Amino acid sequence: MKGYRFYALLLGVLFTGFVVVEYYRPKPIDWKETFSNKDKIPYGTYVLFDLLPDLFPGQPVTPVRLPVMNQVEEEASQKQPTNYVFVNASFRVDSLDLRALLTFVGKGNNAFISAHSFSRRLQDTLGFTTETSPKDKGEALGLTFTHPQLQKNKPVLYAWAKVNHTLVIKAGTQARVLGQNTTGDANFVQIPFGKGSFFLHSAPMAFTNYHVPAPTQTAYASQALSHLPVQAVWWDEYQKQGPVGDKSVFRVLLSHEPLAWAYYITLAGLLLFVLFESKRTQRIIPVWEKPRNTTLEFVRVMGNLYFNYRDHGVIAEKKINYFLEYLRLHYHETTNVLDEELQERVAAKSGVALSAVAELFRLIHYARAVDRLKEQPLWQLNKHLESFYRQASR
Structure with a gap:
């Protein structure tokens, strides 16, 4: 048992040392593209979400953690027009959610969707596709708006890889181009649907914490959202965080590297303890040799x-x-x-x-x-x- 105590003490010392080192070690920058309103990392949307009450003064701003169909059904009795805002790397909905969203917009509400890629069902329904702009020599791409009051503004420059996705309107589709890049490709369009409209945007990186506070880029996100009418806002977090209560203990642990390592080391320590303790701790039984004919x-x-x-x-x-x-x-x-x-x-x-x-x-x-x-x-x-x-x- 003394040997086991020594190993347990050694494991405890190593674990404590690891925790102390990890606690005081400079935290590396997390470059994950979460687009979540709770994340202050470069590619979260904490700053923009915090500015929404100023962009839509006097209007409620509500984070949504439900699928589109459930959210629309729960708020079906409300008569106040609403802007349903989606900012994510991709926009994916099934047939039920798409039908609910189309009904929602058709009744006079608006849906603002900024994503690199869109659901095939949505593209076929609204009549558009996505492409990638050819790479220019400067490896930077400027974004502008077509509104008369915004045409005089200088293009807002971004790294080419962050804003190179564009929108292509199919023939026969009634659409209005609201923004484009310096190569002339559309990246922001308005497609009327029923009594409301879909505002489609293909450069969601422009709405992240990395770009919104930047002096030369800070106005772009607010000007893009200013195309929406001033009314109540639903900010979708379901496609990024999932439903409320989905944050299990293990999911929280594994989402942070130090906690994940602590969890793995604890499991390894328990496994070693079980392996050692599973052996017999009684005195070794001597081996008796077979009697010999002498x-x-x-x-x-x-x-x-x-x-x-x-x-x-x-x-x-x-x-x-x-x-x-x-x-x-x-x-x-x-x-x-x-x-x-x-x-x-x-x-x-x-x-x-x-x-x-x-x-x-x-x-x-x-x-x-x-x-x-x-x-x-x-x-x-x-x-x-x-x-x-x-x-x-x-």
Whole structure:
């Protein structure tokens, strides 16, 4: 357990150090194009949304977090005309939302939509398409308005890649060009629909925090929105933030890099803790080896012992006793007297030649008779005993 505590303490220290470093580290600029009214990053729309009450004095400005169909149905009883404003990288609606939006505009309201790309259904219904302006040599593109009071203003310059999308009106479509770029391509048009109008704009980057406060670009966003009548405003946030309550804890964590890293490190720490704690913490059980047959080792040790002491008589006596025990056990012979009659009976019962049995008994008598048995007679005795055992029948 001490080892686990050490690893847990080390992990805690590392985690604390990481949090401190991340907290005091200079925050990098977030260049994500969110177009959200809550974001103060360069490509959010916090500044513009904050200016809307000044652009539409005396009118309510309401952020909307519902799909178009739900928003229109909830406010169906209101009689006050409204501007429905969409500013996003793309404008996507399904058939139900598009039908609701068309009905909403047809009753005398307006829809202002600024996006790089538009729903195919909306393009087919209103009769327009989107294209990209050819890149000019200066890599900058100016935007102007066609209104008589605004034609005298100098073009507002933007980086080409930020405002290069344009609108192309199909033949037969009743539309009014409100703005264009310096190459002559339209980027802001008004298309009447029923009693209201669609105001379509293809450069949403001009409405972001990066450009609205800029001295040379600050007037463009307000002048574009000034084409709308002064009336109540619905500012769409559904296509950028989703419905209210959609901000789950994990979504908030993962949307901020330091919190996301803290979340991942915590998960990794928990995983390591589970892996280590899943092992058994009891004392290791020793491995018991399988019992070995030590008979052969014992015989080898005893043989070496007798051989080293050169006590051949003891070895011969043990072999003789074992032989006599063999005769008693297998042939049921008494071995008190080792005479010729015993030799004949052993030869008859074992099937070994009488001459071989007689020679074996002679060697036995000799081994017992001498005071100190030499190595050669012991070897002869052992040789005849082994030969007897091989030839004997039990």
